[in-house]
Amino acid sequence: MKKIVVAGAGGFIAGHLVKELIKKGHSVRAVDIKPLNEWYQVSNEADNLVLDLRLRENCYNAVNGYNEIFNLAADMGGMGFIENNKAACMISVLINTHLLLAARDCGIDRFFYASSACVYNGEKQTDTNSPGLKEADAYPALAEDGYGWEKLFSERMCRHFREDFGITTRVARFHNVYGPHGTFDGGREKAPAAICRKIIDASITGEKDIIIWGDGHQTRSFMYIDDCIKGIQDIMYSDILEPLNLGSSEMVSINQLVDIVEDIAGFKLKRKYDLDAPKGVRGRNSENTLIKQYLKWEPSIPLKDGMKKTYDWIKEEILDDSKSKKQISKYNK
Ligand code: NAD
Secondary structure: OOEEEEEOOOOHHHHHHHHHHHHOOOEEEEEEOOOHHHOOOOOOOOEEEEOOOOOHHHHHHHHOOOOEEEEOOOOOOOHHHHOOOHHHHHHOHHHHHHHHHHHHHOOOOEEEEEEEHHHOOHHHOOOOOOOOEOHHHHOOOOOOOOHHHHHHHHHHHHHHHHHHHOOEEEEEEEOOEEOOOOOOOOOOOOHHHHHHHHHHHHHHHOOOEEEEEOOOOOEEEOEEHHHHHHHHHHHHOOOOOOOEEEOOOOEEEHHHHHHHHHHHHOOOOEEEEEOOOOOOOOEOOEOOHHHHHHHOOOOOOOHHHHHHHHHHHHHHHHHOHHHHHHHHHHHOO
């Protein structure tokens, strides 16, 4: 049994990670800046702390006496959030910096950092037929402005803390993670959850149209949360020194993603394309040669299976009386 700190535990991915680590018998301290009643999942078996991890002193208090840190805390969201909040995204650099200093000074054995496909050079993502981004494609650096640069810098910092201070740091570059117990409204949601929400709202209100950001031909891959949680742990406890892609290589266009959700819902909507909405890069996929080589595994849960579980969860949340009134009126657009 290890003593593990999970940062960002009130969020989507870390909430699932805390549950899994507890299931494996570890002693977990879960930390997030949000009040406990706003956490997506609360594990009563964990030591749950509400702390702003941008502050150095809070990081030291959070990790003292523990063996390992998973840092998944960041001020982030989908394209709509990161394109309009670049400075806020970059301030997350304080979280990783202070957690690394605390790791060095408090004798932490292992440190995981959640990076992103947004570190990749934008010039390598201009084609919808993306062959997949190899880990080396992060350089020469031309990351997503704001959010992506912060991730690239923090990755680099993990590397130098390993080289200079001997901390075992591990880094994964997540490609679009989706699943239950995540954001599906409010402006920070990503495409899979946003599309589910719009189609569920339409099924309730009788709306006939769906608004899609961009022309719908932009491509992405999406990784189901269970694959992500397995990958995080396998990378954390591996010997892999360099940042590794953690993503599905099942690439689809946004139109194909809408097709999948419409099939699940059992009806179709008229598509309207908002060409002025934030769209991100034109084509992105995860190239998985290295993860297959190192771990003999890659994320493989089919998109349509994961989307079905995600859709069902979001539908249940929306149909919940207290939530439905708020969400349908606010976000049916
Ligand atoms: P999330 O927003 O659901 O979770 C992040 C959590 O960090 C939130 O609960 C937030 O309150 C917390 N946080 C923010 N600032 C904090 C602070 N100062 N102190 C303490 N906690 C703070 O996001 P997620 O989707 O679970 O993402 C987790 C990590 O994975 C993030 O680092 C994110 O950048 C990275 N990532 C996610 C995706 C994805 O598709 N979800 C893709 C690439 C990278």
